[in-house]
Amino acid sequence: SQKIEQNSEALNIQEGKTATLTCNYTNYSPAYLQWYRQDPGRGPVFLLLIRENEKEKRKERLKVTFDTTLKQSLFHITASQPADSATYLCALKRGTGGFKTIFGAGTRLFVKA
Protein backbone atom coordinates (compact mmCIF):
# COMPACT_ATOMS: atom_id res chain seq x y z
CA SER A 1 0.00 0.00 0.00
CA GLN A 2 1.04 3.59 -0.47
CA LYS A 3 2.84 5.01 2.51
CA ILE A 4 4.24 8.38 3.51
CA GLU A 5 6.54 8.54 6.51
CA GLN A 6 7.54 11.59 8.45
CA ASN A 7 9.49 11.73 11.70
CA SER A 8 6.87 11.03 14.34
CA GLU A 9 9.00 12.48 17.11
CA ALA A 10 9.01 16.21 17.62
CA LEU A 11 12.02 18.17 16.47
CA ASN A 12 13.43 20.65 18.97
CA ILE A 13 15.97 23.21 17.79
CA GLN A 14 17.44 26.47 18.93
CA GLU A 15 16.42 29.76 17.35
CA GLY A 16 18.69 30.70 14.47
CA LYS A 17 19.56 27.12 13.57
CA THR A 18 18.40 25.26 10.47
CA ALA A 19 15.55 22.80 10.91
CA THR A 20 15.50 19.80 8.58
CA LEU A 21 12.42 17.63 8.25
CA THR A 22 12.25 14.37 6.31
CA CYS A 23 9.51 12.83 4.20
CA ASN A 24 9.88 9.32 2.79
CA TYR A 25 7.38 7.53 0.61
CA THR A 26 6.93 4.03 -0.78
CA ASN A 27 4.87 2.40 -3.52
CA TYR A 28 4.08 5.74 -5.02
CA SER A 29 5.13 7.77 -8.05
CA PRO A 30 3.98 11.30 -7.38
CA ALA A 31 3.87 14.01 -9.98
CA TYR A 32 4.73 16.47 -7.27
CA LEU A 33 5.22 16.86 -3.59
CA GLN A 34 4.00 19.59 -1.31
CA TRP A 35 4.79 20.84 2.16
CA TYR A 36 2.17 22.40 4.40
CA ARG A 37 2.24 24.04 7.79
CA GLN A 38 -0.50 23.24 10.29
CA ASP A 39 -1.01 25.04 13.58
CA PRO A 40 -3.05 23.41 16.38
CA GLY A 41 -6.77 23.44 15.63
CA ARG A 42 -6.27 24.94 12.19
CA GLY A 43 -6.32 23.70 8.61
CA PRO A 44 -3.10 23.19 6.65
CA VAL A 45 -1.49 26.15 4.93
CA PHE A 46 0.37 25.56 1.69
CA LEU A 47 4.10 26.39 1.74
CA LEU A 48 5.94 24.91 -1.22
CA LEU A 49 5.44 22.59 -4.16
CA ILE A 50 8.19 20.72 -5.98
CA ARG A 51 7.67 18.74 -9.17
CA GLU A 52 9.16 15.37 -10.01
CA ASN A 53 11.59 16.91 -12.49
CA GLU A 54 12.88 19.46 -9.97
CA LYS A 55 15.67 18.77 -7.51
CA GLU A 56 15.34 21.81 -5.29
CA LYS A 57 12.95 24.68 -4.61
CA ARG A 58 13.43 27.74 -2.45
CA LYS A 59 11.14 30.34 -0.98
CA GLU A 60 12.58 32.91 1.41
CA ARG A 61 13.92 30.88 4.38
CA LEU A 62 12.45 27.62 3.10
CA LYS A 63 14.14 25.04 0.92
CA VAL A 64 12.76 21.74 -0.34
CA THR A 65 14.63 18.94 -2.09
CA PHE A 66 13.06 16.04 -3.96
CA ASP A 67 14.93 12.82 -4.71
CA THR A 68 12.71 10.48 -6.71
CA THR A 69 15.38 7.78 -6.65
CA LEU A 70 15.54 7.74 -2.86
CA LYS A 71 11.81 8.52 -2.68
CA GLN A 72 12.58 11.26 -0.22
CA SER A 73 12.03 14.96 0.29
CA LEU A 74 13.85 17.17 2.76
CA PHE A 75 12.35 20.41 4.06
CA HIS A 76 14.70 23.01 5.50
CA ILE A 77 13.93 26.16 7.48
CA THR A 78 17.00 28.34 7.81
CA ALA A 79 17.48 30.94 10.54
CA SER A 80 14.55 29.38 12.39
CA GLN A 81 12.36 31.49 14.66
CA PRO A 82 9.99 30.58 17.50
CA ALA A 83 7.13 31.58 15.17
CA ASP A 84 8.13 28.66 12.93
CA SER A 85 6.97 26.26 15.65
CA ALA A 86 4.17 24.19 14.11
CA THR A 87 3.47 20.81 12.53
CA TYR A 88 4.76 20.40 9.00
CA LEU A 89 2.97 18.03 6.66
CA CYS A 90 4.33 16.37 3.57
CA ALA A 91 1.81 15.58 0.85
CA LEU A 92 2.04 13.75 -2.45
CA LYS A 93 -0.17 14.20 -5.44
CA ARG A 94 -0.69 11.91 -8.37
CA GLY A 95 -0.27 13.32 -11.84
CA THR A 96 -3.00 11.32 -13.51
CA GLY A 97 -6.32 9.77 -12.60
CA GLY A 98 -7.51 12.68 -10.57
CA PHE A 99 -5.94 15.08 -8.14
CA LYS A 100 -5.99 13.16 -4.91
CA THR A 101 -3.52 14.36 -2.30
CA ILE A 102 -2.15 11.93 0.28
CA PHE A 103 -0.74 13.38 3.50
CA GLY A 104 1.89 12.25 5.93
CA ALA A 105 1.20 12.45 9.67
CA GLY A 106 3.45 15.48 10.03
CA THR A 107 6.42 16.39 12.18
CA ARG A 108 6.04 18.77 15.11
CA LEU A 109 8.75 21.44 15.19
CA PHE A 110 9.59 23.44 18.32
CA VAL A 111 11.97 26.37 17.98
CA LYS A 112 13.31 27.61 21.30
CA ALA A 113 14.21 31.25 21.81
Place this chain on the structure above:
Amino acid sequence: GAVVSQHPSWVICKSGTSVKIECRSLDFQATTMFWYRQFPKQSLMLMATSNEGSKATYEQGVEKDKFLINHASLTLSTLTVTSAHPEDSSFYICSASATDRDNEQFFGPGTRLTVL
Protein backbone atom coordinates in the same frame (compact mmCIF):
# COMPACT_ATOMS: atom_id res chain seq x y z
CA GLY B 1 -7.23 35.16 -3.00
CA ALA B 2 -8.21 31.50 -2.70
CA VAL B 3 -9.92 31.64 0.66
CA VAL B 4 -11.93 28.72 1.94
CA SER B 5 -14.19 29.01 4.96
CA GLN B 6 -15.91 26.43 7.13
CA HIS B 7 -18.87 26.76 9.41
CA PRO B 8 -19.15 26.09 12.22
CA SER B 9 -15.59 26.16 13.55
CA TRP B 10 -16.62 23.86 16.37
CA VAL B 11 -19.74 21.96 17.34
CA ILE B 12 -20.82 19.81 20.26
CA CYS B 13 -23.76 17.50 19.82
CA LYS B 14 -25.49 14.60 21.50
CA SER B 15 -25.07 11.06 20.29
CA GLY B 16 -27.65 10.15 17.66
CA THR B 17 -28.11 13.63 16.26
CA SER B 18 -27.01 14.87 12.84
CA VAL B 19 -24.54 17.66 12.23
CA LYS B 20 -24.03 19.67 9.06
CA ILE B 21 -20.72 21.33 8.23
CA GLU B 22 -20.43 23.90 5.44
CA CYS B 23 -17.43 24.56 3.25
CA ARG B 24 -17.34 27.65 1.06
CA SER B 25 -14.85 28.97 -1.46
CA LEU B 26 -15.12 32.71 -0.94
CA ASP B 27 -13.29 34.22 -3.87
CA PHE B 28 -13.16 31.53 -6.52
CA GLN B 29 -15.34 28.86 -8.05
CA ALA B 30 -14.27 25.43 -6.90
CA THR B 31 -14.74 22.65 -9.41
CA THR B 32 -13.75 20.06 -6.83
CA MET B 33 -14.04 19.93 -3.06
CA PHE B 34 -12.46 17.43 -0.73
CA TRP B 35 -13.40 16.40 2.80
CA TYR B 36 -10.78 15.17 5.24
CA ARG B 37 -10.88 13.91 8.80
CA GLN B 38 -7.98 14.25 11.20
CA PHE B 39 -7.62 12.53 14.55
CA PRO B 40 -5.12 13.89 17.11
CA LYS B 41 -1.50 13.53 16.03
CA GLN B 42 -2.54 11.72 12.88
CA SER B 43 -2.51 12.66 9.22
CA LEU B 44 -5.39 14.07 7.27
CA MET B 45 -7.41 11.18 5.91
CA LEU B 46 -9.35 11.82 2.74
CA MET B 47 -12.99 10.91 3.16
CA ALA B 48 -14.49 11.91 -0.16
CA THR B 49 -14.09 13.98 -3.27
CA SER B 50 -16.98 15.88 -4.79
CA ASN B 51 -17.51 17.73 -8.02
CA GLU B 52 -20.24 20.31 -8.39
CA GLY B 53 -23.52 18.77 -9.48
CA SER B 54 -22.44 15.15 -9.20
CA LYS B 55 -22.30 12.49 -6.50
CA ALA B 56 -19.32 12.39 -4.22
CA THR B 57 -16.67 9.71 -4.57
CA TYR B 58 -15.99 8.13 -1.19
CA GLU B 59 -12.75 6.57 -0.06
CA GLN B 60 -12.66 2.94 0.93
CA GLY B 61 -14.02 2.42 4.42
CA VAL B 62 -16.02 5.66 4.54
CA GLU B 63 -19.76 5.08 4.88
CA LYS B 64 -21.55 7.21 2.32
CA ASP B 65 -24.87 6.88 4.15
CA LYS B 66 -23.33 8.18 7.33
CA PHE B 67 -21.33 11.02 5.83
CA LEU B 68 -23.63 12.75 3.36
CA ILE B 69 -21.95 15.16 1.00
CA ASN B 70 -23.77 17.70 -1.10
CA HIS B 71 -21.98 19.90 -3.61
CA ALA B 72 -24.84 21.99 -4.95
CA SER B 73 -22.87 24.93 -6.27
CA LEU B 74 -19.35 25.91 -7.29
CA THR B 75 -18.82 27.69 -3.99
CA LEU B 76 -20.52 25.45 -1.44
CA SER B 77 -20.20 21.88 -0.27
CA THR B 78 -21.77 20.42 2.85
CA LEU B 79 -20.89 17.38 4.93
CA THR B 80 -23.62 15.97 7.14
CA VAL B 81 -22.65 13.48 9.82
CA THR B 82 -25.82 11.49 10.40
CA SER B 83 -26.61 9.78 13.68
CA ALA B 84 -23.32 10.91 15.13
CA HIS B 85 -21.57 8.81 17.76
CA PRO B 86 -18.63 9.61 20.04
CA GLU B 87 -16.23 7.83 17.67
CA ASP B 88 -17.15 10.39 15.01
CA SER B 89 -15.58 13.10 17.16
CA SER B 90 -12.75 14.50 15.08
CA PHE B 91 -11.41 17.50 13.21
CA TYR B 92 -13.07 17.80 9.80
CA ILE B 93 -11.29 19.82 7.15
CA CYS B 94 -12.42 20.69 3.65
CA SER B 95 -10.38 21.87 0.72
CA ALA B 96 -11.31 23.30 -2.65
CA SER B 97 -9.57 23.33 -5.99
CA ALA B 98 -10.22 24.81 -9.42
CA THR B 99 -8.93 23.98 -12.86
CA ASP B 100 -8.12 27.64 -13.48
CA ARG B 101 -5.93 27.65 -10.36
CA ASP B 102 -3.74 24.76 -11.41
CA ASN B 103 -5.89 22.40 -9.33
CA GLU B 104 -4.07 23.53 -6.21
CA GLN B 105 -5.94 22.64 -3.03
CA PHE B 106 -6.86 25.45 -0.66
CA PHE B 107 -7.84 24.32 2.81
CA GLY B 108 -10.47 25.59 5.17
CA PRO B 109 -9.76 26.24 8.85
CA GLY B 110 -11.41 23.02 9.98
CA THR B 111 -14.40 22.12 12.17
CA ARG B 112 -13.96 20.44 15.53
CA LEU B 113 -16.82 17.98 16.15
CA THR B 114 -17.39 16.59 19.61
CA VAL B 115 -20.13 14.02 20.08
CA LEU B 116 -21.18 13.43 23.67
